[in-house]
Amino acid sequence: MRWRSFLQRNNTKNNQAENFSIELVKDLNENIKNLENLLGKPDDLVVRKFRVRGTNHRCAIAYIEGLVDTQYIRNQVMSHIQLDEDLNQIPDQKQALFETLYEEIMSATAVKKKKTLDDLSKGILSGSTIFYLDGLAEVFVISSQGWEKRQIQEPVSETLIRGPREGFVENIRTNIVLIRRYIQDPNLRFETHKVGRRSKKNLVVSYVDGVIHPDIVQEVNRRLQTIDMDDAPETGFIEQWIEDSFLSPFPQMMNTERPDKVAASLLQGKVAILLDGTPFVLIAPTTLGNSLQSPEDYYERWTVGSLLRVLRYIAAFIAVFLPAVYVALVSFHPGMIPSDLAFSIAASREGVPFTPFVEALLMSGTMELLREAGARLPKTIGQTIGIVGGLVIGDAAVRAGVVSPIMVIVVALNAIASFSLPAYSIAIAFRIILFGILILSGILGLYGIILGYIMINIHIVNLKSIGVPYSTPYAPTFYRDWMDLFVRLPITVFTKRPKYMKPMDKSSANKGDH
Amino acid sequence: MTGFQYADEQLSERELMIALPSFMIGVEALSMPREVASATTGLDGVFSVIAAGVVVAGLTWWTAKFVSKFPRESFLTYASRIVTKPIACILSLFFIFLFVAIAAYQVRSLADIGKIYLFDQTPIEVASLSFLLIIVYAVGGSRAGIMRINMLFIPFIIIFAFVVFFFNINWFEVKHVTPLFQTDINGYIKGLGRSIFFGGFIILWFYIAYVENPKDTPKMVTKGILIPLVLFTILYVGCIAAYSNVVTSNLIYPTIELAKMIEIPGGILERFDSIFFVIWIMAIFNTAAMAYDLAVLGIQMLLKRKGKKTIVLSIAPVVFFIAMLPRNLLEVSTFGEVTGYVSFYYSIAVLLLFVIIAKFRGVKGNG
Numbered sequence: 001m002r003w004r005s006f007l008q009r010n011n012t013k014n015n016q017a018e019n020f021s022i023e024l025v026k027d028l029n030e031n032i033k034n035l036e037n038l039l040g041k042p043d044d045l046v047v048r049k050f051r052v053r054g055t056n057h058r059c060a061i062a063y064i065e066g067l068v069d070t071q072y073i074r075n076q077v078m079s080h081i082q083l084d085e086d087l088n089q090i091p092d093q094k095q096a097l098f099e100t101l102y103e104e105i106m107s108a109t110a111v112k113k114k115k116t117l118d119d120l121s122k123g124i125l126s127g128s129t130i131f132y133l134d135g136l137a138e139v140f141v142i143s144s145q146g147w148e149k150r151q152i153q154e155p156v157s158e159t160l161i162r163g164p165r166e167g168f169v170e171n172i173r174t175n176i177v178l179i180r181r182y183i184q185d186p187n188l189r190f191e192t193h194k195v196g197r198r199s200k201k202n203l204v205v206s207y208v209d210g211v212i213h214p215d216i217v218q219e220v221n222r223r224l225q226t227i228d229m230d231d232a233p234e235t236g237f238i239e240q241w242i243e244d245s246f247l248s249p250f251p252q253m254m255n256t257e258r259p260d261k262v263a264a265s266l267l268q269g270k271v272a273i274l275l276d277g278t279p280f281v282l283i284a285p286t287t288l289g290n291s292l293q294s295p296e297d298y299y300e301r302w303t304v305g306s307l308l309r310v311l312r313y314i315a316a317f318i319a320v321f322l323p324a325v326y327v328a329l330v331s332f333h334p335g336m337i338p339s340d341l342a343f344s345i346a347a348s349r350e351g352v353p354f355t356p357f358v359e360a361l362l363m364s365g366t367m368e369l370l371r372e373a374g375a376r377l378p379k380t381i382g383q384t385i386g387i388v389g390g391l392v393i394g395d396a397a398v399r400a401g402v403v404s405p406i407m408v409i410v411v412a413l414n415a416i417a418s419f420s421l422p423a424y425s426i427a428i429a430f431r432i433i434l435f436g437i438l439i440l441s442g443i444l445g446l447y448g449i450i451l452g453y454i455m456i457n458i459h460i461v462n463l464k465s466i467g468v469p470y471s472t473p474y475a476p477t478f479y480r481d482w483m484d485l486f487v488r489l490p491i492t493v494f495t496k497r498p499k500y501m502k503p504m505d506k507s508s509a510n511k512g513d514h
Numbered sequence: 515m516t517g518f519q520y521a522d523e524q525l526s527e528r529e530l531m532i533a534l535p536s537f538m539i540g541v542e543a544l545s546m547p548r549e550v551a552s553a554t555t556g557l558d559g560v561f562s563v564i565a566a567g568v569v570v571a572g573l574t575w576w577t578a579k580f581v582s583k584f585p586r587e588s589f590l591t592y593a594s595r596i597v598t599k600p601i602a603c604i605l606s607l608f609f610i611f612l613f614v615a616i617a618a619y620q621v622r623s624l625a626d627i628g629k630i631y632l633f634d635q636t637p638i639e640v641a642s643l644s645f646l647l648i649i650v651y652a653v654g655g656s657r658a659g660i661m662r663i664n665m666l667f668i669p670f671i672i673i674f675a676f677v678v679f680f681f682n683i684n685w686f687e688v689k690h691v692t693p694l695f696q697t698d699i700n701g702y703i704k705g706l707g708r709s710i711f712f713g714g715f716i717i718l719w720f721y722i723a724y725v726e727n728p729k730d731t732p733k734m735v736t737k738g739i740l741i742p743l744v745l746f747t748i749l750y751v752g753c754i755a756a757y758s759n760v761v762t763s764n765l766i767y768p769t770i771e772l773a774k775m776i777e778i779p780g781g782i783l784e785r786f787d788s789i790f791f792v793i794w795i796m797a798i799f800n801t802a803a804m805a806y807d808l809a810v811l812g813i814q815m816l817l818k819r820k821g822k823k824t825i826v827l828s829i830a831p832v833v834f835f836i837a838m839l840p841r842n843l844l845e846v847s848t849f850g851e852v853t854g855y856v857s858f859y860y861s862i863a864v865l866l867l868f869v870i871i872a873k874f875r876g877v878k879g880n881g
Contacts, residue, residue, distance in 0.1 A: 332633070333632075333785075333788060335784065335785050335788075336783055336784055336785045336788055336789075337783070338781045338782070338783070339784075340781075444633065444641075444644065445632070446632060446788065446792050447628060447632055447633050447636070447641065447644075447792070447795075449792075450792045450793075450795050450796070451644060451645065451648055451795075454648055454652075454663075454795075454799055455648060455651065457663055457666055457667075458648070458651055458652045458655060458659065458663060461655070461658075461659040461660075461662035461663055461666070462655040462656055462659045469662070471662055471666070474665070474666055475661075475663070475664075475665035475666050476526070476529075476658075477528065477665050
């Protein structure tokens with residue numbers, strides 16, 4: 001298809017790795033000069049030349065300032081070579097010395113021997129320290145990453161009243177540790193990919209082997225192989241590259257900052273995609289039903305959880321349809337409104353110059369502006385937007401006779417409903433659909449709304465997320481999974497993993513009846 | 515290890531079980547009480563409806579049983595084996611024509627009924643064209659998608675049918691129902707004939723080919739008949755009990771009129787009939803989309819080389835043209851009756867023809 005080739009979805013990994021595998025030479029100074037030239041003689045490249053204590057062997061370390069834990073290098077590498085008193089059995093031969101250093105002297109834990117300038121530059125740029133020994137065309141690449149990290153904090157984008165307060169951070173190692181602490185299972189897997197031609201970032205695919213259906217992992221890995229871009233600053237790039245349909249307003253992968261959510265999804269037989277440099281982790285596949293679940297549904301008792309679920313389904317409908325239904329009723333089917341209410345609506349609309357459709361469009365547009373402004377402003381000024389916005393759309397507009405008070409109620413209710421959805425990405429998708437439905441309703445009334453509803457359904461049943469239908473478990477129907485859909489039944493009845501994920505290990509609890 | 519399959523061109527037996535009632539419940543359910551009531555007295559028509567349901571269930575079971583002997587074979591393939599290829603082609607051509615007619619009828623009457631209950635300003639052409647475009651969008655997707663939409667919509671339809679029945683209970687009067695058994699035998703048969711239009715088992719000729727292992731299919735689809743049977747029965751009982759036989763037989767769309775009487779407690783909305791019809795659009799959509807899909811499927815079967823999208827787009831004008839042919843409500847209703855009866859009897863005729871010839875020529879299935 002022309003579209004796909006335009007979007008470069010069919011590319012396979014071709015010239016991803018820039019190849020400059022120049023072999024190292026034996027001379028120390030030459031090697032260091034090569035490295036400096038390759039990196040463009042940066043200021044933050046630290047090169048320290050010295051001698052192995054009590055010998056004439058010259059050696060050097062090189063690293064980039066700020067990426068490296070200097071304390072660690074001093075304690076585990078330098079102090080042994082420079083200060084140790086009992087270095088009496090230093091062999092004279094270079095190669096033997098190199099081996100002795102590796103086997104006996106250096107106490108750093110992750111040390112690799114490398115021979116090309118390419119490996120060396122990759123290492124030094126990712127925070128390793130290079131150890132040269134004069135006269136040898138081989139170096140040590142010592143893992144010594146240590147840069148400023150953000151502390152683990154409560155996730156800002158997803159807050160819960162009850163539940164763990166830990167959130168992911170930008171460091172992928174910390175994130176992996178967070179997941180490992182939730183699932184202490186030997187089958188928990190982390191497969192590493194490198195993404196970005198130039199950024200060379202670590203991307204980790206995590207899943208629980210033996211639970212997940214192997215085809216899902218295979219498909220995710222296959223799609224990840226096709227990624228070809230300079231840099232992937234956020235998992236959003238990954239999501240957009242590997243999603244099933246780029247035309248759909250619906251998010252086909254969930255993103256979260258919560259390790260507990262990721263752990264729960266992994267145990268359901270899903271894949272988590274972590275990327276270095278972002279606290280947002282992708283969960284795939286995901287379905288429409290998943291988007292309306294929140295971890296809190298499970299942390300509270302089941303009655304509370306079920307109430308929240310039902311509430312959220314109602315909220316989802318209000319978020320998409322309310323202004324459209326109001327417009328349809330007022331301008332196309334006034335007979336359907338009870339007469340008392342119809343009179344009060346008519347009275348409140350007196351003097352309003354616009355048709356209900358234009359009014360709704362104006363107000364919903366203003367709502368979007370307010371939401372966007374509130375999200376962009378610094379927290380301290382963000383409050384102001386709320387007050388100003390509330391005054392502008394709530395009071396002044398009505399008094400000026402531009403909109404009717406009942407429209408304000410409708411739009412406010414609609415906005416509140418869309419904010420009560422647990423996932424921001426699905427809430428935004430609903431806001432997009434809202435405008436589509438609003439326009440249909442403005443043209444055809446209730447008939448337009450139902451046509452829009454049918455269209456959404458057609459779209460959802462044909463949409464897939466990594467091969468899993470987006471509409472499951474509603475249809476294809478898995479009645480057993482409905483226990484955790486519109487309501488959330490008591491935790492003790494969930495002895496099976498969700499059927500729609502076709503997990504390999506079907507039961508999640510052992511009740512003695514396999 | 516099972517493969518990770520949500521294969522899009524295959525149907526599960528449960529999907530087929532839901533497809534059948536989804537196909538049967540369409541525009542006809544709205545006018546059905548009038549047709550049956552005019553042939554019978556009192557509540558007697560309900561026996562005709564139930565009898566028709568039993569007859570249809572039997573025919574459905576028989577058709578399913580026969581077709582499931584040829585698993586994963588398209589209609590053309592097994593029909594060619596039974597009655598030679600040219601005749602099979604002619605038979606499928608007529609099937610395609612019928613499906614196009616059914617789709618066109620649903621599209622047209624949706625616009626007509628909508629003009630009465632929902633949009634009095636919108637021209638019929640606009641209403642039908644927009645509906646047709648939605649159908650084209652659905653059929654252009656995957657076949658499994660249409661089945662999934664059936665699954666998604668059928669609960670709404672069942673729930674609203676029951677709401678219409680139960681919210682009307684305080685309007686029910688015994689004098690509308692009694693006396694029972696006053697109809698003569700001719701009336702019963704006439705009523706049976708008029709309620710038999712739910713001959714939706716015509717879809718089985720084509721859809722069973724997409725069921726992976728049609729062992730239990732006959733049992734499942736027969737169970738599926740229960741849904742329209744119960745629905746039509748309660749709708750009929752509701753109409754007669756609330757409006758009496760005479761009034762029912764003079765209303766054009768008694769089922770919607772039944773919904774009109776409902777008063778929603780708390781008075782949030784009035785005119786429930788419009789809401790009921792809005793929901794019923796989903797049912798009409800299911801019927802029309804499946805008929806359209808079957809027409810596409812039939813053409814695909816005959817012309818193997820054409821792509822699906824081309825066929826879907828090229829029969830849309832034909833469907834629209836046929837839908838616009840009837841000049842008034844009366845012609846629309848005649849058009850609907852004729853398509854209903856023809857598809858019902860044609861399906862039976864094909865079944866009898868196949869059963870007899872298969873026995874005569876000794877054609878055995880491989881299932």
